[in-house]
Each structure stands twice: as C-alpha cells, then as structure tokens.
Amino acid sequence: MRQIGDMVWVARNRYQEFTQVCPDCLGTCAAEITLANGDKHSIACGMCDPGGYTGSTGYIMRTQTKIEARQMEISAIEATREKTTYRFYDWSCDEVFDTETEALVVAEKMRLEKEDYDHKRMIWAKEHRDRTWTFECSYYRRQISDAKQTIAYAEARLNIAKAKAKEPAASPDRGEGDAA
Numbered sequence: 001m002r003q004i005g006d007m008v009w010v011a012r013n014r015y016q017e018f019t020q021v022c023p024d025c026l027g028t029c030a031a032e033i034t035l036a037n038g039d040k041h042s043i044a045c046g047m048c049d050p051g052g053y054t055g056s057t058g059y060i061m062r063t064q065t066k067i068e069a070r071q072m073e074i075s076a077i078e079a080t081r082e083k084t085t086y087r088f089y090d091w092s093c094d095e096v097f098d099t100e101t102e103a104l105v106v107a108e109k110m111r112l113e114k115e116d117y118d119h120k121r122m123i124w125a126k127e128h129r130d131r132t133w134t135f136e137c138s139y140y141r142r143q144i145s146d147a148k149q150t151i152a153y154a155e156a157r158l159n160i161a162k163a164k165a166k167e168p169a170a171s172p173d174r175g176e177g178d179a180a
C-alpha cells in the first residue's frame, strides 16, 4: 500500500515534434492520380495540407517518442472502485513502480502502443485521402465536361446562320448542340 510522501518510479513518454519532407509528394506539393481508365491528373497534395487557407506545404509534422522513468514523490492518492490515481506535483498516473527498470519496461510498452495507434491512424487517413483525391478528380473532370457541353451549345447558338446555310431545309429546332 502506497502512501503520500512515498518515493516511487513512474513511466512517462515524452513527445518531440519534427518536420519531414512529405512522403506522398516528396515536397512538390502535387499528387498524381491515375483513374481506372488510365487517365492521369495531378492535384494539390492532401497529405501535406494542414487545412485552412495555406494549402499544401511539401512537409509534414511528425512526433518522436522518448521513453522515460522518473522518481517522484506522491503528493496525493485518489482511490475509486475502478482504480487508484497517484498525483505528483506536475503529473498523475494509475501505476507506480518500485524500480527504474520496471518503469522503463512499461514506458516502452506505452511507446509501442502509441506507435501502433499512430500507424493505424496514418493508414486510415491515407485511405481516406485517396478516396477524397479520387472524388476531387472526378469532380473537376465533370466540371470540365459540363463546361465543354456549355461551350459547344453556346457556339452552336452563335452559328445558326452557318448551320442553316449548310442545311437550308432544316427543321426549326435544328442546330441545338448537334454541331458535328
């Protein structure tokens, strides 16, 4: 049974952020998309886009985890039916240890769990982004296709005389879009 004032070892992970060249666009800020029909497009890279108005930056933020065991003095103990929480002057946790080695083993386990979680999240985010990119691509392609139809229609409307000259016996509604 631990008591207030006991010196114990606690397991901690410290995180340090660092920047890395974007693994998807290699710093070019552009992502190449190949559709099932073989058409290739390049759009703004989503991996290194932090959101907001900045746009793709070409680099991403990564976190490095350092394990740590620290000897600290218990300043308060809170026990509920489910768990016991130990408080220290700038920290709190549910598990404390007698030796530095025990604390380091648990810190390493925490690091691996965090790494696993980050990895799964990254894979999920990447799949999600790929779907978004394909959607973005399809959206622009549709915009272009619609715009081309509008242009073809507008051009035909501006060339009624030519269409009529070619085909004097055309019916009144002739010449709408069917320029070929």
Ligand SMILES: [Zn+2]
Binding pocket: 022, 023, 024, 025, 026, 027, 028, 029, 030, 045, 046, 047, 048, 049, 056, 058, 059
């Ligand atoms: Zn990128």
